[in-house]
Amino acid sequence: MSSFLSKRFLSFSQRAMSQESLKFKSLIYSSHDSQDCTKVLKVHNYKPKKGSETSIVLKTLAFPINPSDINQLEGVYPSKPDKVTDYSTDEPSAIAGNEGVFEVVSVPSSVSTLKPGDKVIPLQANFGTWSTYRTCDKESDLIKIEGVDIYTAATVAVNGCTAYQLVNDYINWDPKGNDWLVQNAGTSSVSKIVTQIAKAKNINTLSVIRDRENFEEVAEILEKKYGATKVISETENGEKEFGKEVLPKVLGSNAQVKLALNSVGGKSCANIARKLSKDGLMLTYGGMSKQPLTFPTGLFIFKGLKSHGFWVTENSKRDPENKIKTVNEVIELYRDGKIISPKEDIRALEWDVNNASDEEVLQLITDGIKTKGTKNMVILKW
């Protein structure tokens, strides 16, 4: 398309999809409920205060329902959006959802780096993604995403960036192949991405998973498909004998276990900490077991253990440039086939934008919030 035609087309597109004709529908909340957070969610239809002359208009394609979204509704998450009256509500309200992928509908004339049709994700958390449309004032608050499916795009900001930064931002890895990381919750979405990123960097992965009847089957998938070097059970993780007799043979003689990734807590945390070599680092980024972290004192004093936390939301706030760099590098790994699309692990919930009633939308979201043990993602059908 010539530049002239392109501009004409965009101009037409902008008119045709003018914000004034768009139906803004968002999942909003003005209070919290730590017992049943679905009670505070409402479907709200409104016209945004700022028009398309000054704002980028975005159409939502998909958003995951992340644990942090739920914790935010429960009022137990330390990061939260301001509650505002921008959406013509009686009470100050916020739009739910921190992550998602959008298509640019229109841009004001001042915007040069984005055009209608581009796929974007929010740079920061608290964007409010559970919505049909959103507006955004600054193009620098968005990251353009190209060449990956919506399942990848809608999860790269949290799971993708978490996995990438956990592996890349803390350890000086030796590329010769003797370095290891150990992680619990080895079947989680983040752990699978960690495993693949580690493999691409020639880092060995020891993944601990819960005991289960089909342990061998799951272990084989993690090893063969995702590239885990070795998968062990929580029982093995906790056995002294295993640590002394079996593990050294698994690791090999020059192994350095430099990083332990903990998203479980409790005993599992202590047991992966024990697997670390001297002066190893543990990064905690989740607490699935709801148990506090425990560590034998000697690991800190005599083995030089360092235990830190990891929070991608905070990292992105502190260093937005690194967030953009991280997203771009993760996307490249997806495009290169180094990381598999999360699609098959995702439970897709279809939001039929043109036909679903407000009640049906709320029911869909409630279903997504209440169905645990799987990654729920809402896909908007336009």
Add this chain to the structure above:
Amino acid sequence: MSSFLSKRFLSFSQRAMSQESLKFKSLIYSSHDSQDCTKVLKVHNYKPKKGSETSIVLKTLAFPINPSDINQLEGVYPSKPDKVTDYSTDEPSAIAGNEGVFEVVSVPSSVSTLKPGDKVIPLQANFGTWSTYRTCDKESDLIKIEGVDIYTAATVAVNGCTAYQLVNDYINWDPKGNDWLVQNAGTSSVSKIVTQIAKAKNINTLSVIRDRENFEEVAEILEKKYGATKVISETENGEKEFGKEVLPKVLGSNAQVKLALNSVGGKSCANIARKLSKDGLMLTYGGMSKQPLTFPTGLFIFKGLKSHGFWVTENSKRDPENKIKTVNEVIELYRDGKIISPKEDIRALEWDVNNASDEEVLQLITDGIKTKGTKNMVILKW
């Protein structure tokens, strides 16, 4: 004394105290006993293999009985001396004791920085200090100490250096007076030195001590005599209400609690970790409660807590220059009256070198090992 006379005197001294006439008597062990470590200790009389022509000869003035000495005899301490046959024993043996203060008896002609009469302490652990005399090949393995009493000199390498490095080597303190450290075991020897070093640097100290009947009395001593800013009980340390309502008033509005020093473990550890401001550091250097460390997961993820270990033995090995610098700076603080001599907290056990039988010496040491809850120090009476 003129230089000429001085040299003559030293030469005379060296001859008179020639190593060959000295009675080397050491507490040695060739095995370990984790239940009753006094069983493996023997009093051993011998002539060292190396003579005073090549070795510095040292006369012991005092040595503390530290927990690490006992753990070493029990075989549960990760740092230990090699067992050797240098002391004319049948089995390879080591001399007990890591810390102590010596007087130089004689030096070989190659030694220029030390002279008879100088007080010295070992640079590193595993020196073997539970002995009447010791020899030392290198002057660089000794640190000269001047101007402090033997109680100070005999404890500066472990407690003094631990306290100094904990306060000085990890945090970028703001000297304006709003910075705090929090520590448990507030009545321990190290904690008292920490308190005094902190006060000298205008750092506030929140010291947690166990609940006790004479709490007010002990708290007043720690505050008035040692300079703790505020002393609280473990009960207060564990109360949510105290943390929310009382503590902010104690700390003041611009307070930054940057460092938590843990030598207890268990719940006490979690509760002082909770007192830290955002991105605070916990250093664990002991585990008196014998309970593992526990931490709420959120402290790591959302408050940026970092938990590290501290081991003065390892620090000294890694960076001997810093150990020497630390000792000199701590000694200066003692000489300036910024730190009080530990004398009054010490239970002195007198070893009458010229009259005590081997059985009496062993009994004295056994008494020191078995009497808990106090700092035992053996003072050699010459």
